[in-house]
Amino acid sequence: MIWNDFLRDTWQTTLIFVTLLILTRLLDKTQVGQLTLYEYVSGITIGSLAATIASSDPDKVWSDYYDLLLFAALTYIVSICTMKSRPFRKLIEGSPSILIENGRIIKENMKSLRFDMDELNTLLRGKDIVDISEIQYAILETTGEMSIIKKSGFQPLTKSDMNIHLPDPLLPVELIMDGEIIEENLKKQNLTHIWLEEQLSSRNIKNASHVMYGVIDSKGQLFISAKGSHQD
DSSP, rough: OOOHHHHHHHHHHHHHHHHHHHHHHOOSSOOOGOHHHHHHHHHHHHHHHHHHTTTTGGGHHHHHHHHHHHHHHHHHHHHHHHHHHHHHHHHHHOOOEEETTEEEEEEHHHTTTTTTHHHHHHHHTTTOOGGGGGEEEEEEOOTTTTTEEGGGGGGGGOGGGTTTTOOOOOEEEEEETTTOOOOOHHHHTTOHOOOHHHHTTTTTSSSSGGGGEEETTTTSEEEEEEEESSSO
16 A cells, blocks of 8 residues: 555656646746746746645546646746737736836835835845935836836946936837837827838838837837847
């Protein structure tokens, strides 16, 4: 009886081990820091289901194993959908939030995120920031990481900056993502579809559906990355 239990535990654990290796490769996140809250919770759930299977009774193994595969499949389908659809991605993963702008804390965004000053200061100290007045933008990413853009006067000096007064950087404005024009950003910049089409045409790009990513960068320049193996 003991020997049978040993064999059962061995093949169940081996099955789960191999399955998790395959699922981890399919879901493909190289670092924990890349995980959004949704992906983090999904990972915990998959691990919990795997642990349940490893200790399941023999007559329940395949039923529990199906639950694991089904959950992993649903997670994979959602990840594909978030890649294809920006609105769906925003619904599932949320959007980055500006917490500090031009040295001023945005209380409304802090409140909506239920984010307190202790948490904010902890993240800022992790970025070696002690004075909020140095910050042009502090952005809380969907992964929980804090991105900092310092005011030009507090950015490291380079040779090209010698004797040059730099204006404060602008927050990049995304105009196209995954072939989809972001209408609200286009309107906020007082730009038209005609202007955008001219910009794409000058780069030999037929229309926005051929663009992976289009953004007005921090210097006010339009950056376009076309789909495919090369950039037009």
